Amino acid sequence: xxxxxxxxxxxxxxxxxxxxxxxxxxxxxxxxxxxxxxxxxxxxxxxxxxxxxxxxxxxxxxxxxxxxxxxxxxxxxxxxxxxxxxxxxxxxxxxxxxxxxxxxxxxxxxxxxxxxxxxxxxxxxxxxxxxxxxxxxxxxxxxxxxxxxxxxxxxxxxxxxxxxxxxxxxxxxxxxxxxxxxxxxxxxxxxxxxxxxxxxxxxxxxxxxxxxxxxxxxxxxxxxxxxxxxxxxxxxxxxxxxxxxxxxxxxxxxxxxxxxxxxxxxxxxxxxxxxxxxxxxxxxxxxxxxxxxxxx
Amino acid sequence: xxxxxxxxxxxxxxxxxxxxxxxxxxxxxxxxxxxxxxxxxxxxxxxxxxxxxxxxxxxxxxxxxxxxxxxxxxxxxxxxxxxxxxxxxxxxxxxxxxxxxxxxxxxxxxxxxxxxxxxxxxxxxxxxxxxxxxxxxxxxxxxxxxxxxxxxxxxxxxxxxxxxxxxxxxxxxxxxxxxxxxxxxxxxxxxxxxxxxxxxxxxxxxxxxxxxxxxxxxxxxxxxxxxxxxxxxxxxxxxxxxxxxxxxxxxxxxxxxxxxxxxxxxxxxxxxxxxxxxxxxxxxxxxxxxxxxxxx
Numbered sequence: 001x002x003x004x005x006x007x008x009x010x011x012x013x014x015x016x017x018x019x020x021x022x023x024x025x026x027x028x029x030x031x032x033x034x035x036x037x038x039x040x041x042x043x044x045x046x047x048x049x050x051x052x053x054x055x056x057x058x059x060x061x062x063x064x065x066x067x068x069x070x071x072x073x074x075x076x077x078x079x080x081x082x083x084x085x086x087x088x089x090x091x092x093x094x095x096x097x098x099x100x101x102x103x104x105x106x107x108x109x110x111x112x113x114x115x116x117x118x119x120x121x122x123x124x125x126x127x128x129x130x131x132x133x134x135x136x137x138x139x140x141x142x143x144x145x146x147x148x149x150x151x152x153x154x155x156x157x158x159x160x161x162x163x164x165x166x167x168x169x170x171x172x173x174x175x176x177x178x179x180x181x182x183x184x185x186x187x188x189x190x191x192x193x194x195x196x197x198x199x200x201x202x203x204x205x206x207x208x209x210x211x212x213x214x215x216x217x218x219x220x221x222x223x224x225x226x227x228x229x230x231x232x233x234x235x236x237x238x239x240x241x242x243x244x245x246x247x248x249x250x251x252x253x254x255x256x257x258x259x260x261x262x263x264x265x266x267x268x269x270x271x272x273x274x275x276x277x278x279x280x281x282x283x284x285x286x287x288x289x290x291x292x293x294x295x296x
Numbered sequence: 297x298x299x300x301x302x303x304x305x306x307x308x309x310x311x312x313x314x315x316x317x318x319x320x321x322x323x324x325x326x327x328x329x330x331x332x333x334x335x336x337x338x339x340x341x342x343x344x345x346x347x348x349x350x351x352x353x354x355x356x357x358x359x360x361x362x363x364x365x366x367x368x369x370x371x372x373x374x375x376x377x378x379x380x381x382x383x384x385x386x387x388x389x390x391x392x393x394x395x396x397x398x399x400x401x402x403x404x405x406x407x408x409x410x411x412x413x414x415x416x417x418x419x420x421x422x423x424x425x426x427x428x429x430x431x432x433x434x435x436x437x438x439x440x441x442x443x444x445x446x447x448x449x450x451x452x453x454x455x456x457x458x459x460x461x462x463x464x465x466x467x468x469x470x471x472x473x474x475x476x477x478x479x480x481x482x483x484x485x486x487x488x489x490x491x492x493x494x495x496x497x498x499x500x501x502x503x504x505x506x507x508x509x510x511x512x513x514x515x516x517x518x519x520x521x522x523x524x525x526x527x528x529x530x531x532x533x534x535x536x537x538x539x540x541x542x543x544x545x546x547x548x549x550x551x552x553x554x555x556x557x558x559x560x561x562x563x564x565x566x567x568x569x570x571x572x573x574x575x576x577x578x579x580x581x582x583x584x585x586x587x588x589x590x591x592x
Contacts (some may be wrong), residue, residue, distance in 0.1 A: 034448060038454060086418075090415070095409075118460055122450050147422045151331070154418050159416060162411055
């Protein structure tokens with residue numbers, strides 16, 4: 001790891017620059033894949049149709065925070081975003097969450113049919129692995145991180161949608177089991193893969209891991225709060241639905257006030273975790289604040 | 297590549313031995329995965345419920361045919377079988393082929409519900425990548441081969457189920473486009489990954505590639521013939537269905553007699569391709585004969 005002072009001198013590129021780079025690389029991965037034309041169209045619809053690109057941002061900022069360049073992490077950033085996109089496509093299907101709207105427009109199965117949505121989701125997962133495997137540094141390690149996170153994510157969706165936790169498990173433990181996997185694992189994975197791409201030593205990787213774990217849980221707690229308190233129009237997808245479906249949410253288990261306290265506590269955990277990285281972790285600190293206070 | 301004579305002296309292990317090794321390794325991969333218990337049950341149902349295990353056999357025999365040990369290829373053999381199992385689970389779904397029976401028992405979505413079938417299929421694809429990534433020799437290269445083959449397979453299923461070939465493409469070319477991808481790519485990939493695992497040099501890999509391409513197409517032609525000529529009870533899944541659905545099949549395009557000629561021609565191509573490997577390729581030659589004449 002380079003010393004933090006090496007970074008304090010040059011300001012990091014603004015988020016918009018990173019996101020434009022990610023967008024271009026995502027487009028190129030889709031263009032270069034050996035797809036039937038209608039499959040390419042469906043994959044592009046699901047992957048290139050907007051989205052916050054939070055996970056790619058995390059990956060690239062983590063690469064920088066450990067002394068690497070953001071471009072070191074562009075392939076893994078794309079890979080994580082593709083896994084995210086695949087999971088949205090499959091989770092939206094009628095047999096799962098049955099969501100008709102996503103990012104303010106029809107979900108893939110509504111727009112292109114259910115068969116295409118299933119196959120395009122599969123293709124996105126395969127493309128994600130391909131992207132991780134294109135990483136310049138230790139691609140096999142990146143692929144292992146990616147599949148570990150993906151497996152946990154799928155397990156989390158199973159727990160959330162189909163059950164599987166022991167009957168005796170209290171709701172708070174159940175909530176954590178679900179969210180550490182369903183949302184947390186991929187966010188943490190994005191951070192870890194970004195840091196590894198940036199050449200993180202053991203101590204730096206540990207700091208990033210702690211940060212990624214905290215912001216992953218915080219992200220879901222904030223999401224649950226928005227689902228309770230914001231309009232569907234503002235958020236861009238149906239709100240209040242998780243509660244209506246009887247799914248476990250932070251506000252459902254803890255109430256709104258204690259969920260806000262939980263967000264505060266996770267925000268503090270996150271900020272504490274990156275202290276060892278010094279000034280180089282300033283963008284991660286800013287991201288923590290943004291993620292704690294976002295309104296959509 | 298070792299000289300063929302090094303192999304002629306010791307007879308290769310019988311198929312049953314290889315298949316028992318594959319079965320045990322598949323079970324261990326499923327046991328070790330970080331799954332919700334109901335997800336593990338569903339993945340086990342789909343993966344460990346019988347099946348010919350043709351692709352693992354191909355991978356391990358190809359490793360031996362280029363001078364390696366069959367155990368060199370066990371991880372990639374499992375990986376390819378997992379991709380095959382994932383594709384069956386998703387292809388059987390109501391939105392795709394809507395098949396209720398597979399290997400003589402209810403398909404996964406009939407047995408465990410559609411949501412679980414979608415998620416277990418996803419988990420199987422992730423597990424396949426994990427398995428390929430556990431290969432002792434050049435895991436990143438194995439993962440690349442696996443995802444390339446998987447992507448082609450999904451594209452083939454799109455062409456077959458949802459169209460996408462240009463209107464102007466003649467039926468014979470369309471048939472080849474579909475089958476090279478849908479069935480051929482993964483069979484060829486199994487052979488290539490097996491050979492790579494066994495340490496194949498360029499020339500040997502080329503021979504295996506030619507063989508894998510020919511037997512991949514032959515496998516589908518034979519499958520189409522069985523679908524036309526055998527009872528569902530004998531084959532273990534619905535027959536005559538592809539034709540009823542208006543899908544392109546070899547007998548549908550060429551008629552039964554010319555399809556039999558095509559099988560003969562592909563069998564000859566396959567046998568010719570492995571001539572450079574000499575006596576070490578005897579088991580591949582036997583497999584060619586078996587695959588050309590199988591009745592289920």
